[in-house]
Amino acid sequence: MEEEIKAEFERSGFSIDEEEEVLKKCLTFSINFKLSASDLVSSWEVYYLNRQLSGISVQNAHMDGFLLHLQNEQKEVVTKEDPHLHIYSSNDVDMILNDGHEDTKEGFLGTPVDEEIIYSEFSDFTPGINGKSTSGKQLKPLSNHITPFGQRKTKFMLQLSFNKPPGLENSIKEDNFESLEDDVIRRVRQSEKCSLQIHLSQPEPGCRFMYDRIEDRFNSLEDRIIKYTNALVASGLYEEPMDPTVASQKSVFSVGMVCCDGEGRLNEKSILLQGSVEHSGGQRVRLDLQKLNHFSFFPGQVVGVEGHNPSGHCLVASKVIDAIPLLAPSDMGLPPAKKQALDQEFQPSPPSTMLGDLSLVIAAGPFSTTDNLLFEPLVELLAYASRKQPQLLMLLGPFLDSEHPEIKKGIVDQTFTEIFHVEILRRLQDYAEFMGSAARVILVPSIRDANHDFVFPQPAFDIHPSNLKDQISSLSNPGIFYANEVKLGCCTVDILRQLSGEEISRNPANGSSGDRMSRLAIHLLGQRSFYPLYPPSEGVPLDMSLAPEAMHISSIPDILILPSDLAPFVKVLSVGRKIDGDEQSKCVCVNPGRLAKGIGGGTFVELNYHGDLDRTSASIIRI
Template sequence: MASIDELKVNFHFMDIEAKNDILEKCLELCSKYEVSAEDLVDQWSAFAASHFNTITPTLAALELMEHRELIKQQQQLRQKRRYLKTEVKPALTTEAQTPETVKSKKRHRSPEDDKENLPSTSALNISESFTYHNRSNPLKVLLSTAYTTKNISRNYNSAVSVCVKQYGPQSNWLSVEAKYMFEKPKIITTCINEIIEYLGHSLIKKYKLENPQGILQLTGNIVTFGRICCNPKGKLKPTSIQLEYSVELGQGNRISLNLSKLPSYALFPGQVVAAVGEVIHGNTVVAHELYSNVTLPLSLEEIKIPDTLEMIIAAAPFTFNHNIAYEPLQDLLKYAAEKKPHLLVLTGPLLDESHENLTDECLLESYDSLFNNLIDCIMTTFKDLTTQVVIVASQKEIFHVPVYPTPPYVSKNKYPNLHFVPDPSMLDIGGLIVGVTATDVLFQMSREEISLGRSGDRMSRLVSHLIEQQSFYPLIPPKLRVSYRLLEKHATMDVTPHLLILPSTLRYFIKEVNGCMVVNPERLTKGYTAGTFAHLKISAPIKGPIFSSSECDIIQI
């Protein structure tokens, strides 16, 4: 049972001083909907980031969250408890698996049988997902740019195959042989230092600032750069921000950064900034100007794509929390088989390490076997089509390496139109550069960013941090398991992509940020209910940003 003190602690962790009436309302919600204090505050953070420009709760905002989220979740949970069945259903097997048949040879099916072609183990108690099958408005378009874009070509030829490869020379690609353990503190500090040096000098050059310097005097004007840091004891706060120098500029020391003279700012831990201001007391810089935008230009390569390039994008999880029937994935594959897109992009994990059914005690076969059978099912759908399938790795994959950046998957069966790529990846599709990640960096940044005087769309601002810092994951310290050596080399953007795919639990969106088209398809499933995916059409020829020559729909599965 939640308590006022627990709520205070969790809100304080987010740098929110909640008033008594807010705490009492939250306690009421915890009791009414059977959620913990931590889960309620996390849900508020995600809801606020998607709907408001502030994370400070109000009574009206909490009531809105209750109406839109908590009531629906309670209804779904009740239905799940009511209709959960105890009998075994081999809903996803090529043949009903028993201990005797687990090791038998897999029977191949035709595309028409894909409803029964996904791998599973009948040792699990799989429900029929009553809520999902009785959902209203499947394939309903929830958001579309069709009314805001123009000149979209309608000449679509699904028989035309597109070339998919990772961007840049192959020597720079993250491979399955990448080493990621045993990083000594010196290696970590060296990697962080190189990031500070590169971005810092890029800012100085772009804004034509004077030569930077560390604090050498007690008072006076100064131009400097460094990494935004917070007090080691807590989260980032406007009154306790520190700036960490590079080794070359200031021997890696930290100084206090005073923001009182700035009319506006948006900062997060790990952000590299250039500051123009004055020194006071020999250890504090009062910033008058702050710069953080070193956005790279779009690729200048010629784009060679079909008249209309079609792409379907979906993000894990692909099955519900209470089964591994993969019904939403089956329906997605059916939709893709009908639409015949040039590209299907799936971001992992396919077998989520947090799934309540994926335990050794429940399974009659190995994780690798489950994964390979799942891949076979996906690719069987497209065996007679030219659709290219891209699967982005995830560190949450139960059988894969738990590190970010994450090396690509490996499957025993090879398909010419299947591409396993690391997380994150920059893809080159006939000169069209697509950035994609399976990591929910937007949600993590929404909990760490602080801002003042920045009106407008917060989601666009969070996305802009990635583009402006040339990184898929600029947060330091990270909120996940990171290899700093791999992060420095494989999580950066060498150019600004034409299209950036950022799956998140935050509400779906389609935006243009700094000339880059950004799509958050949200999740294919949300706990026990149906989620969403994206269907994108890009018209050729393309010169520069693609948003005005594209149509994108967010569709309920």
């Protein structure tokens, strides 16, 4: 039989790696599923094409997936013969032994359970902001192997924590539910409702876009250089900048934008400084970085440079100012008309003890695994939030991912808008109704959303949930809002990953490499822009003419949310120094990761913020 299977594979043009192991498993499959050699190879060809495998070799690593494919084929055949037949699996056995199905329990918001969250072996550690435990050991990733979402053995695992209070690892508020009878559950006790204010949500839904001209792009970049220059001069620490292209033996101070002399990646030999029209006519000069002990540059970065240009062709830099000094701690100078209060008629002024305190759960899409569009990770996230009762549930796109295989192939039988309303909004409305009027949900779109405008900056979703307008809100991308007077900023474009690919840096001579993720995030705050990179990364539809103020960060937010494909983290950023003192401004930067990764689950963040960062705690939870 093994020889027949081998001959069939060779007849179909396939070679076999680890022949003995592969043929032994194929023989087992053939016997268990009652397949002839030709039928087995035919099933392999279907599996090979569906999975889009590369190469023509049958490998031992493919056998587990091939077995699952054969099981699904067998199940479809049996189901067609008897549609009312239930095929029992290991999940059914667990349900019988445990008197209930684990997935079913957590899948319905109206059926809360007393099950404790299952944490990983790292729950005894309290990692620092660099991912190291207090004992100095580097935390290793849980596993490189992705388990299919429906086959997870554990639900929620604590991957990393920041300032986790002792004794709260497994705490679930048992008094949130009161049972009248065994199967009758009262409504969740309402928690304190947080105040909510949206700051300058632009552009508006339905706006026209992609009409920007070269003039608009030039004016936007020039405006950035001028604002940066004015801020440095207003601080009193720097003099009026001079033209860096003029030959001079004296040290000069100039301000300009970092750019590359070609189309390739930026490096130390190709870096140029482009001055403003006012001070240098927009001309460029080459930068010499040899005298700098450390630096970090990327295209589009606006910097102040002290140095001398003896020849007129090269500015030898001796000092670089890559961050605007902190002039004010908050948006005190903004007119009141630029702040839109969403809940004045729904929520009375909260007590002063609640201001500055906020509990929230943050998750970024995709919200469905790549093998289906059932949105199982979203269902379990809402079940988790219904138990933990955060004041704010923040969901960042993509919600309907344009990179999802079924979306790319166009095999869905509904419009993208219908899927969004049925699978996303309806579930969020059920969550809001279940939790009561105190629950808040914020949606932030992504340029990867198939049902939304492909432009950046991006307008908010045009949603009007009935009777829930004060609970479910949408924010522009990027956006800034206030919750309990805590300022939050967010951007769903993966700027961290894009900066990581474009940045060049030199570490200090003392050998300390620093924290690269913190450095990349600090660039956004130092440049006062959600997207300081220029030219933009490939695939980012940047429109310079569309609400350029939407990209501006007027002051340092308390919480900065930057979803990225890079490793999830929660870090405290120390940004600059205030002019009137040595105090550094603090900002909590959060990358929640992706809620779904491939066919498996991803991560999200639970954050309890307090004005005092020593009392602020956060957990990165793997789902």
